[in-house]
Amino acid sequence: MAPGALALLEGFGRTSYDPLCAESCLRSFTSLMLPCTNMEDGMGMMSTPPSCRAQSTPFLTSVAWCMSDKCVGVPASKLEAYWEDWVTGDKGVQPKWTFSEALANVDPRPPKAQLNSSDTTLNATSIVAPTTYLSQWNVLGAVRDETAIESKYSVSLVVITVGLPVVITWLGYLPWIPIVFDKLKPYVVYPSTIGTYSVRPLPFLLGNAPTTGQGIFIALFIVLNVVFTAVEYHVRQPSAWFANGWHELIAYLLYRTGSFAFALLPVLLLFSSRNNVLMWLTNWSHSTYLLLHRWVGRMFALYAVLHSIFGLLTYKEYEDTVWWKWGAAATVFSVVICLGGGLYVRRANYEIFLVSHIVLAVLIVVGCWHHLVLWYESMGMHLPDYTSGYEDWLYTAIAVWFADRLVRGIRVLKSGIRRSVVTDLGSGYVRVDIPGIRWGVEPGNHVYVYFPTLSPLRPWENHPFSIVPTAILGQSNRPSSTSEFSGSPSPSAHRDEEKQAGVTLLIKKSAGITKHLERHSGLLTLLEGPYPNGDSKDLLRCDRLVLIAGGIGITSLLPWAYNHWNVRVVWSVKDSAAGLVDEVKGALDTSSITQKDIRIGNRFNASEIIEEEASVGWHKVGVIVSGPGSLCDEVRAAVSLAGRAGQTKFNLDVDAYSW
Numbered sequence: 001m002a003p004g005a006l007a008l009l010e011g012f013g014r015t016s017y018d019p020l021c022a023e024s025c026l027r028s029f030t031s032l033m034l035p036c037t038n039m040e041d042g043m044g045m046m047s048t049p050p051s052c053r054a055q056s057t058p059f060l061t062s063v064a065w066c067m068s069d070k071c072v073g074v075p076a077s078k079l080e081a082y083w084e085d086w087v088t089g090d091k092g093v094q095p096k097w098t099f100s101e102a103l104a105n106v107d108p109r110p111p112k113a114q115l116n117s118s119d120t121t122l123n124a125t126s127i128v129a130p131t132t133y134l135s136q137w138n139v140l141g142a143v144r145d146e147t148a149i150e151s152k153y154s155v156s157l158v159v160i161t162v163g164l165p166v167v168i169t170w171l172g173y174l175p176w177i178p179i180v181f182d183k184l185k186p187y188v189v190y191p192s193t194i195g196t197y198s199v200r201p202l203p204f205l206l207g208n209a210p211t212t213g214q215g216i217f218i219a220l221f222i223v224l225n226v227v228f229t230a231v232e233y234h235v236r237q238p239s240a241w242f243a244n245g246w247h248e249l250i251a252y253l254l255y256r257t258g259s260f261a262f263a264l265l266p267v268l269l270l271f272s273s274r275n276n277v278l279m280w281l282t283n284w285s286h287s288t289y290l291l292l293h294r295w296v297g298r299m300f301a302l303y304a305v306l307h308s309i310f311g312l313l314t315y316k317e318y319e320d321t322v323w324w325k326w327g328a329a330a331t332v333f334s335v336v337i338c339l340g341g342g343l344y345v346r347r348a349n350y351e352i353f354l355v356s357h358i359v360l361a362v363l364i365v366v367g368c369w370h371h372l373v374l375w376y377e378s379m380g381m382h383l384p385d386y387t388s389g390y391e392d393w394l395y396t397a398i399a400v401w402f403a404d405r406l407v408r409g410i411r412v413l414k415s416g417i418r419r420s421v422v423t424d425l426g427s428g429y430v431r432v433d434i435p436g437i438r439w440g441v442e443p444g445n446h447v448y449v450y451f452p453t454l455s456p457l458r459p460w461e462n463h464p465f466s467i468v469p470t471a472i473l474g475q476s477n478r479p480s481s482t483s484e485f486s487g488s489p490s491p492s493a494h495r496d497e498e499k500q501a502g503v504t505l506l507i508k509k510s511a512g513i514t515k516h517l518e519r520h521s522g523l524l525t526l527l528e529g530p531y532p533n534g535d536s537k538d539l540l541r542c543d544r545l546v547l548i549a550g551g552i553g554i555t556s557l558l559p560w561a562y563n564h565w566n567v568r569v570v571w572s573v574k575d576s577a578a579g580l581v582d583e584v585k586g587a588l589d590t591s592s593i594t595q596k597d598i599r600i601g602n603r604f605n606a607s608e609i610i611e612e613e614a615s616v617g618w619h620k621v622g623v624i625v626s627g628p629g630s631l632c633d634e635v636r637a638a639v640s641l642a643g644r645a646g647q648t649k650f651n652l653d654v655d656a657y658s659w
């Protein structure tokens with residue numbers, strides 16, 4: 001491998017074994033016993049230290065002769081530089097002669113002694129054994145080329161996976177393309193790949209079906225991976241490292257799968273980030289990136305498993321080394337994290353899923369790191385300047401992860417320590433008012449909320465909620481606290497709240513931390529956000545916005561009504577949620593809402609609503625649905641159907657309150 005100030009990837013600024021002829025010459029002689037070789041015991045265990053090579057006339061002259069013979073056309077300066085760096089095997093130990101001096105000391109020219117591949121000693125200036133040289137030249141060239149090919153495909157994989165969402169989004173800014181996209185949406189973007197399953201989990205909690213568009217991206221990603229793993233292998237025999245072509249091929253598969261796994265790590269972490277730069281560059285939603293994160297993760301685990309299997313087939317003799325064990329551990333963790341990230345675990349206990357997911361992810365990165373660094377050491381390489389560059393992928397992955405965590409921390413600090421007023425709306429609903437937060441009335445945002453005192457053993461626990469500007473809802477007309485809990489706020493406190501901006505969360509209590517939300521006049525609250533659910537621009541440019549909510553789903557829809565001039569709201573809630581309706585009703589009395597249908601205790605037919613909108617003749621209708629999975633999926637199916645059938649173009653946004 002070639003050294004460099006920066007750890008560059010092979011083929012991207014790094015060329016190993018350069019010049020190949022010189023490296024092949026050197027390696028053809030390094031295994032031979034020299035007169036100065038230490039015979040440590042009588043059992044044939046020998047070692048030739050750099051100082052021995054530095055002074056050995058047979059060694060230096062034989063290597064120099066081989067280089068002058070095989071490296072015709074290579075500039076002498078390059079050969080001199082190579083010689084200086086590598087000929088003794090230690091850059092700190094310089095040979096007694098430069099390359100040209102060693103060559104000048106070859107006597108006779110050409111040397112009389114001709115080595116053959118079975119020779120084990122070197123006592124005089126000799127000509128390299130042809131098969132030995134060829135075997136070295138073959139394997140070093142083949143490994144170098146294979147490494148360059150795997151770098152090329154690793155980089156392509158990352159660039160395509162990360163770049164495609166950007167390209168697709170940016171295409172939409174060109175003339176005419178949006179017209180084509182609008183036509184494609186009901187066929188590609190909205191429908192699910194499996195029936196009407198999308199937010200509703202597949203049977204047996206197998207997961208969530210991707211939409212057709214997501215499915216195409218995933219299929220493309222899989223095809224790319226299969227093709228890049230399958231093509232361009234060049235086996236060269238005889239080989240100094242591999243006994244036969246099969247062994248050599250498996251070794252290259254081992255290298256490639258390992259390299260691809262490393263390359264996918266940054267993508268994997270980027271797609272899962274809350275502060276995913278792609279969210280700013282594209283109009284793809286966080287939930288889409290999370291879905292893709294799972295598929296990239298599965299591919300990563302598959303590569304890890306394949307890498308391990310190929311390792312067992314080719315290098316089993318190393319299975320007791322520490323680097324092997326770290327690699328094996330990382331593979332096991334990769335499989336466990338995949339299985340442990342399934343919907344069945346997320347549904348059973350989201351916090352256990354999240355904590356175990358993070359711990360396992362850290363263990364995988366640590367495992368990869370030790371696997372790589374200790375393997376480097378076993379090969380006589382070392383960080384930072386004498387490596388194959390694979391660590392670049394790990395550095396990038398760690399940087400992506402830390403950048404996200406850093407921005408998350410900054411967001412929390414920016415919002416500051418807040419005291420929120422919690423109001424019980426009855427039937428398991430609460431309203432949380434957080435004064436002093438000025439996030440405007442922009443629609444389609446959510447925030448991660450921390451209630452450290454509600455989960456003192458897990459103060460880091462945070463949950464996503466939609467944001468409603470308090471001004472839209474007005475002050476709650478219910479008592480926010482009782483003396484039983486934390487003392488009634490004074491009337492002047494209420495007046496203060498009215499005088500400043502703030503955000504409000506409407507929460508349906510669940511079985512975790514939200515279960516502990518009780519009336520409170522000053523609950524310690526930290527906010528991380530706001531984060532966009534997706535891109536709202538296209539929806540806001542529609543001629544009509546249809547907001548379809550089920551139950552607590554109304555929360556994420558309210559701000560839309562304050563950002564458009566022609567809004568229809570359809571909201572159904574259970575009888576028991578009358579308190580929620582009371583709280584929200586006032587906010588729905590705004591002039592932009594031209595049609596309003598609130599149903600308490602009975603459901604509406606989503607398909608009928610969409611058909612009605614299509615029949616009115618709007619040119620473009622934006623549909624935003626938020627509520628139970630069944631409602632979201634019903635609306636998705638109805639919009640796909642109506643979009644294909646009629647003249648009206650539909651833009652759909654599903655805010656399902658679940659990833």
Ligand SMILES: Cc1cc2nc3c(=O)[nH]c(=O)nc-3n(C[C@H](O)[C@H](O)[C@H](O)COP(=O)(O)OP(=O)(O)OC[C@H]3O[C@@H](n4cnc5c(N)ncnc54)[C@H](O)[C@@H]3O)c2cc1C
Pocket residue numbers: 346347348349350351446462463464465466467505506507508509510511512513514515533552555556656657658659
């Ligand atoms: C973008 C978004 C906006 C949301 N807005 C609202 C809202 O305005 N009002 C509201 O009542 N609910 C909202 N939710 C749902 C809310 O986040 C969950 O109900 C809440 O996290 C449950 O917390 P818990 O500990 O009580 O839940 P648990 O009873 O422990 O879990 C119930 C379910 O909630 C989901 N969940 C739990 N923790 C998380 C998490 N950290 N991230 C994602 N999902 C989680 C899981 O699917 C889990 O199965 C929203 C969810 C998302 C993704």
